[in-house]
Amino acid sequence: MLWQRSGMKLEALERGAPARIISVDWSAIAPEEGKRLRALGIDRGTQITIAHRGIFGGKDPLAIVIGRMTIAIRRVHAAAMSVEPL
Amino acid sequence: MNAPVIARLRKAALVGNPNAGKSALFNALTGARQKIANYPGVTVERKAGRLMMPDGVPVELIDLPGSYSFDATSPDEEVTRALVHGEFAGEVQPDVMVLVLDAANLEQHLVFAQEVIELGRPTVVALNMVDLAQRDGLTLDPDALGEALGVPVVPTVAVRRKGLTELIAAIAVAEANFEADSSAHPRPHLTLPERRLAARNIAKAAILSVSATRQFHTGLDKILLHPWLGPPILFALLFVIFQAVFAWATPFADALEGVAGWLSDMVMVILPAGLFRDFLTEGVIAGVGSVVVFLPQIIILFAFILVMEATGYMARAAFIMDRMMAGVGLSGRSFIPLLSSFACAIPGIMATRSIADPKDRLTTILIAPLMTCSARLPVYGVVIAAVIPNVKVWGAVGLQGLVLFALYVAGIVGAMVVALVLRRSVTAGQASGFIMELPRYQMPRLRDLAIGLWQRAWVFLRRAGTIIFAATVVLWLLLTFPKAGPGESQLDASFAGHVASGLHVAFAPIGFNREMTLALVPAMAAREVAVASLATTYAVDSDDELQTEQALRDQITARWSLPTALAFLAWFVFAPQCLSTIAVARRETNGWKWPAFMLAYLFALAYVFAGITFWSATALGL
Incomplete structure (x- = not known):
């Protein structure tokens, strides 16, 4: 199936479901923010879980877990990342 | 510092990711007074202290802002990058790097650690917060970590002062060895993905066992970051804070007020009537006292x-x-x-x-x-x-x-x-993002909180003792001289009264009376001076001693109309009356352009809103 090859958007990932980042569209993210995300370990191959998303039923921001670290990001960042569920 | 330097003070720097516990380690090592917190980016000033080495010679220890990488993205990360590379103007490159790693977050912290070690400077690793790692079910092997990194590793718990002696000894050794062997082999430079892979492998080698202890903070976050529970909890907390500021502070504030009244009475009894007694009661005690009362809040x-x-x-x-x-x-x-x-x-x-x-x-x-x-x-x-x-x-x-x-x-x-x-308009640009590490929860240390509070209280009291004291004294002098002739009010006769009459022309349309206008002038130094000024003005202006002792509150009740008082409140919502804020804005924006803009727009808002408040309150017949 197509989604298995191209993966799904991180945005669409279920809360608590483990996944791996298979690609990041860095052109959709401001260069400085891309730098910061990479410095925090967000890149192709990183295992990632969504721990919390949004407040009052909104979708922004997201708290993701990488290893033993929790990081807050915005939905625009998550929309640029494709993941495959593990 | 122009004297010939025989032996330059050696320098060590604490470097590491945000939330590695650098500030706590810095406090523990130097005993310096510094604020500790664990949200990223709290260490924004240069913090230096003296570290006594085993040989009795002190080393200057500096606490650098936390960084995720030398590829700086924020002003404080740029400070760290420039300083450790020896490119920071006026700063010597540190002789020893003390690399602080969070033991419970090794895989992440080892990425930046490799960058620091690649510099080829003498480096010692403080494997910090090993107790929290244990709480999370991690057992670590510091020797294996040291082996993999090629630098000495010392386990520490900064907040419990564990491992400090060993760390200091390791710093001394690293420095001595480096001097002996200055032809350090250059280390290979890796790309970020390579470093990340290496970090994972090093962490794997250093972690002996991971037990399935549930991480403490995930449970708390389930409640505190809950999409529906989280916001009400935060707002409830903010509400409690602002309630507490007023409810809890009242008895203390009353007590301080009592002390000021008692002091004033004592001066009245001890000193003969005269200028000096007036200076103390009307100027110093009425002025400074009315501000110190707010210390509890x-x-x-x-x-x-x-x-x-x-x-x-x-x-x-x-x-x-x-x-x-x-x-x-x-x-x-x-x-x-x-x-x-x-x-x-x-x-x-x-x-x-x-x-x-x-x-x-x-x-x-x-x-x-x-x-x-x-x-x-x-x-x-x-x-x-x-x-x-x-x-x-x-x-x-x-x-x-x-x-x-x-x-x-x-x-x-x-x-x-x-x-x-x-x-x-003026700061238009791309919508900013939000990328922030959420640190693990920690029990605050009472001692660190006490140090932080003491610093705040001291800053406030110092302001009361210097800026506010000076402004009050100058104002008292301007109010007291020249002396009024018979049948003339002291306020009308004084220098200050003349200045206020001039300025009053601009402020009369928005309902300000002359004493208020007068109070605004010294309040440029600091807003709370307005209260001190009013207290002094009314104390000087009072005809008899009974009236002098009347609280400022009663004076205002008697002399101000409601629309006037409301306009004064509206003015202070916006007015940028604080020299220290303007000075710090100038420093942080590197010039006068933005502080000038800030002053202009805030004064304009203050004038317009005070006016609107006065006119509508008057129209409503308040």
Whole structure:
């Protein structure tokens, strides 16, 4: 199936479901923010879980877990990342 | 420092990721007074202390801002990068790097660690917070880690002062060995993915076992970051904070007021009537005393902020507030500086250094003075008590409290509107993102909180003892001379009275009386001086001693109309009357352009809103 090859958007990932980042569209993210995300370990191959998303039923921001670290990001960042569920 | 230097003071630097516990380690090593918190970016100033080495020669230890990489994205990370590379003007490259790693987050912290070690400088690793790692079910092998990194590794628990002696010894050894062997082999430079892979492998080698202990903070986050529970919890907390600031402080404030009254009485008894006695009672005690009374409120507000920072909740508050801040073109990161600004805009503006986006940072600096800082409390407190009746409107909610709440809200709403306008005009730019590490929860250490509170109280008291004291004394002199002739009021005759009459022309349309106009002049130094000035002015202007001793509150009740008093309150919601804030804004924006802009727009807003308040209150027949 197509989604298995191209993966799904991180945005669409279920809360608590483990996944791996298979690609990041860095052109959709401001260069400085891309730098910061990479410095925090967000890149192709990183295992990632969504721990919390949004407040009052909104979708922004997201708290993701990488290893033993929790990081807050915005939905625009998550929309640029494709993941495959593990 | 121009004297010939025989042996330069050796220097060691603490480097590491944010939240590695650098500040706590710095405190433990040097005993220096420094604020500890665990949201990213708190270490924004150069912190230096003296570390006594085993050979009895001190080493200067500096605490560098936390960094995720040498590829700097924020002003404070740039400080770290430049300094460790020896490119920071006026700073010698550190002789020893003390690399601080969070034992429970090795895989992440080892990425930056490799960059630091690649510099080829003598390096010692402090494997910090090993106790928290154990709580999370991690057992580590420091020797294996040292083997893999090629530098000595010392396990430490900064907050419990464990491993410090060993760390100091390792620093001494690293420095001595480096001098002997200066032809250190250059280490290979790796790309970021290569480093990340290496970090994973090194961490794997160093972690002996991982037991399935449930991480403590995930459970707490389930509640505190819950999409529906989280925001009400935060708002309830903020409500409790502002309630506590007023309810808990009252007995202490009353006690301080009592002390001031007692002092005044003592001076009256001891000293003969005359100029010097007037100077002490009317100038010093009435002026400075009326400001010191607010110390309890300031301490309570800072206590809450320090606890929120030290526990790790502040970053969660930023997470929750992000959505709302995004609405006006800012991010959750701006929440932390803005909340600090409720206590004082100066630490608030300095805390903006952790905001990576320059436009975002500038906007936050420009609106920080709109948050109702503690210096406005003396003004609000005395005017509200004087003109707003102390009645209950609904249950336990009093009208006075409600007015105060409205003033806070006016400041917040004003700030949001200003941010919205600025982000579409002078600071227009791409919408900023929000990327922030949420640190693990920690129990705050009472000692560290006490140090933080003491620093705040001291800054406030020093202001009361210097700026406010000086402004009060000068004002008293201008009010007392020249002496009034018979049948003339002292205020009319004095220098100050003439100045106020001149300025009053501009302020009469918005309902200000002459004493208020006069109070605004010395209040340029600091807002709370307005209260001290009013107290001194009315004390000098009083005909008899009975009236002199009347509290400022009663004087205002007797002399001000309600619209006038409300206009004065509205003025202080916006007016940028604080020299220290202007000075810090100049320093943080590298020039006079933005502070000048800040002054202009805030004074304009203050004048317009004081006017609107006065005219509408008058029209309503209040």
